[in-house]
Amino acid sequence: MTRPMRRKAVLAPLAASAGALALVLTGCGGGGGSTTATSFTYLINSENTMIPGQITALSENQCKAENTALPLKVETVPQTNLDQKLQLLAGQNSLPVMYAAGNAPDLTKTLDGSGNVVDFEQALTDLDALDDIEPAAISTIKALYGGKFNVLPYQYNIEGIWYNKQIFADAGVEIPQTWDELVTAADTISKTGVTPFSASGEQGWPLTRLVGDYLFRDLGADALQKVADGDAKLTDPEYVEAAAAVADLGAKGYFGQGVGSIDYDTAAQQFLTGKAAMFYMGSWILESMNDETANQIGIDNVGFMPFPAVEGGTGSIDEYPANVGLPTTMNAKLYDDKVGDWLGCIAENYGSAALQDQGTISGFKTNTEVTGVAPLTQEIQTTISESTSSVLWFEALFSTKATTTSQTNAAQLVTGAISPEEFMQLVQADLDN
Template identity: 45%
Template sequence: MNLMMRIMPRRASVPIAFAAVTSLLLAGCSGGKDDAPVGGAKEFSVLVTTENTQTGAMFDDLKANQCSDAQKQLPYTLSQTPSSEMQSKVQLLGGQNALPVMYAGTQSLIAPKGDLQVSGQVLDLKETFQKLGVLDQVTPAAQSVIEQLYAGSFPTVPLQFNIEGIFYNKKIFADHNIAIPTTLDELTAAAAKLKSEGVTPFVASGKTGWTISRWLGAIIYSQLGPDALQKVKDKKAKLTDPQYVAAAQKLQELGKYFIDGITNLDYDTMNAQMLNGSAAMMYMGTWFLAAVNDPKQNKVGDNIGFFGVPGIKGYPANVGSPNAINAKLYNDGVGAWLTCIAKNWGSESLKKQGTFSGFKVNTPVDSLPALTADIQKKIDSAPASVLWFEGLFTPKANNDSSANAAPLLTGAMSAKDFMTLIQSDLDAEA
């Protein structure tokens, strides 16, 4: 309903029938409150997975505080669905034109040419944030990741953001006179020195293969540049090209510096090895800080540090699960919520939950653990980001990469065979 129609004064000369129809139309457009937004959403409805407890807690806090004005315009409501059922739930609601305002759509559904994009149920957030005057509240690193994941579009609200790199034991480095490596050769030399002196250089989980395959992505970016995997996606290069196979071979060469028995090592045991001082380094995302900041898990205290993989400008990063906005429900009330989220989510998620988002931290957060504060500075200053190894892969390629990462690392599978398998998956599902 046109806003001018809503506020247009009635004139005595308007026929009674027309006035009655107009009154009915106005009643249909009204949200029931004088300040309710016209058309679109009647509540700020949010759908996330049942396993996601953080988002709901954040909204509960914001609606009572920084976003109380947005809450008055458009009351917040939450619904949840198990992650295993989320895609089918979103597809069903999308087909019924019944999606909520914010929903956890899968990447393929909300990407350009995805079903929900085609049906007009995905809001262009870059354009929206620009119109609301808050695009500058999105960190450059987060925007870079989103636009790489979604072929230049911006369909997800970055409520989460994590960078990836190498967590290391500062005491082990100091005891063995090792400086933070600035090249892959220096990293290899540091690992060789540690192993020769009886220390496990690297830990990863063979049962959780992505903890190994992430290394491969980092090596590819370090040696071939930040667009190396985008070229594979765009069919301008193949993983079977010599320089890509050489990167996989480099990872295999590093395999001798990883923990013994890696094939059967699970994720929790991997973390424990890092947190009890048994290993010197571990490639991981910054979600690991939850364990680092837990005294029950962290037995080495402040001795955990973090540095980026040498040779990469910025960091491999992700923005968590998608949080799309239903374009068909957008109105001023939704805009008020998005404005408040952009200005406050970054500070509040860091303060209340110790987690990072893709929004700037506008209010300083006191008493942060030293490592958390250091990583936040790294995120704020990163000019851009790259994706993880499987970030642009098809589902089968993703699964095969994880399943065969440990055999690649241990030499049970050759670098050429590994890359041929993943490239075949990409070719088959193109």
């Protein structure tokens, strides 16, 4: 796709906040206080090779001119050390041009307050490139970052229920549109001797995702924002109802035996070997779905459906739970025309290149024709493209302590070891402290 010449604009740095992270570290190629970058330095966690690999590929092809003007330089740090590294570099005014934004939104918000984060809504508008970003991805980012579009969606995942088409057909089950229909379908499938749902109680979050989704469908997209704002509590009856609905699935045995000791890989294997009819998971599982060795039920036998509506609820079935993985941002203090050229080129080309080269989905639109993509992957890409808004997940706005409490008690919730009221009380207590 050829785009007309874009207007370039220099984005002014955001106002620095008092008490910015005043820590010391020797420079990391970010500029050491300079307002002009000499290279397009990208700092990312060493575990992630996909994104820097794709940016490197762009630098040798679609973004070759931008790379000549401002050469790409990739630097890495272990993810466990990422937050500390970012804080140290910010204190030294040495953050690179582009960097992984940290393991929690709060750090990005702090860096934003000290003028180290680009306002991408403004920058991409100035570059006539805002339309290169999927609206659903922007919705997810704004929900995570206090209404601001300040990270880039190199990774974008939607979540829903993957299902075994053959098991559904054999049981005479249609795709459920409501929660009650989902429970009925699980009951019908259970009577055939197949486990209705595969889930990891050891990780916990695949179960708490269900609680959050029920809340979003029942109370609306702002259900957990109200909890974060102090306008509601998880112990309120309508919130406990969501935990009770998921606990009821466990009480009826729909998660099978030993759910509390099942890890992520085992849960995925149960679905991919036909031992479970449904599997709630994000679109990152597509890699396994498209792996003929791992997926023994066959890719054509896998369907995807949204979390169903709750009858009488105010939420929309079209709002998919979503996340942007470990996001990336840019340094507002080093943003100039050359960096803007890079941003515009990435926005225009990354979505198509990542889908074509790696079969991975991002929050960038696919602006050129992509061939040879697995049908299920293309289906999910189309679903994302047709979505205009999204919701988060149960713990997205929780503190670290509350998140841990939620996930470590999820298995107890579905096995009946604790009641729905007790589960919500435990998590709310951490939110209150």
